[in-house]
Amino acid sequence: MAELPIIYSFRRCPYAMRARLAIAASGQQVELREVVLRDKPEEMLIASPKATVPVLILPDGSVHEESLDVIDWALGQNDRENWLGFSADQLDEMRGLIRTLDGPFKASLDRYKYENRFDGVSARAERDKGSEFVRELDQMLTGKTYLYGETFSLADGAILPFIRQFAHVDKEWFWAQDWPNVLRWLEAFLVSDRFASIMKKYPKWQAGDASTVFPGD
Ligand SMILES: N[C@@H](CCC(=O)N[C@@H](CS)C(=O)NCC(=O)O)C(=O)O
Structure with missing residues (x-):
């Protein structure tokens, strides 16, 4: 081999x-x-x-x-x-979204999850900041199966594991929020054979x- x-x-x-x-x-x-x-x-x-x-x-x-x-x-x-089967503009947008995820969203996720590892941090305030990004995803997912349409893209693959982690910090709270498209998208991912x-x-x-x-x- x-x-x-x-x-x-x-x-x-x-x-x-x-x-x-x-x-x-x-x-x-x-x-x-x-x-x-x-x-x-x-x-x-x-x-x-x-x-x-x-x-x-x-x-x-x-x-x-x-x-x-x-x-x-x-x-x-x-x-x-076909994770990359999108227009150049869409791919640029995806990369921008992933940068926001890896930057400010991940920073808030870490501070929300491990509040006591950071000085002067409020988990609630960090959860609120992270939630803004989740709401943005919820908007994007309106009427669509995935972030960029009906097929799983680079953006879905790069982002979903982090939304799962955000959801895991306080599952009861996360699954009770009014972001139905994100809940559907995450649920489908979590029960998939690929996952x-x-x-x-x-x-x-x-x-x-x-x-x-x-x-x-
Ligand atoms: N920018 C890196 C970040 C990778 C990263 O931070 N991974 C974490 C685990 S989730 C890690 O290995 N941290 C080092 C450690 O905890 O010792 C990437 O995209 O691969």
Whole structure:
């Protein structure tokens, strides 16, 4: 068997989730190495001293250490589900939306989720800030199955894992909010076979383990 790319991943990390979603969508296979964040393997740190997951290492030794770069690599191999099948303007807009998600929304999500790790932060105020973005998504989803129409796009794949995380902080509150389109969109994602396929549980990887091919059966 040809040597597979290696991905260092952590099951519940939304950045790693978006990367795994794109890899699954592209039909590529990789060797998955499950990481425990407080005990990262030497092999990963040597390849990527920045020490965040996901990290993708190609057989030629090149390293992709940003989740969006991993997505671009996967879709560059084969965008068989047409995640990028949109106009240049729409793709620019998607990338802008993802920047807002990765920037201000993620900052609020972290402060909402881990209030006591930050000085002078109010979880409620951060939840309110994050909610503005969720409401924007709700508007976009009006009358549409996905953010950009009837097919799953780059924006859906990159954003959904983070909305799931936002919802998880206080599920009762989140699912009681008046953003019906977002609830429908997130629910459909959470019950999908694709989501199940990227959320399989793997033991922590260590050198010498037999390789785990992702996506598996
Ligand atoms: N900009 C990076 C962010 C990745 C990131 O922050 N991942 C988190 C886990 S969700 C991480 O590895 N943090 C390092 C740590 O917790 O030690 C990307 O898009 O890949």
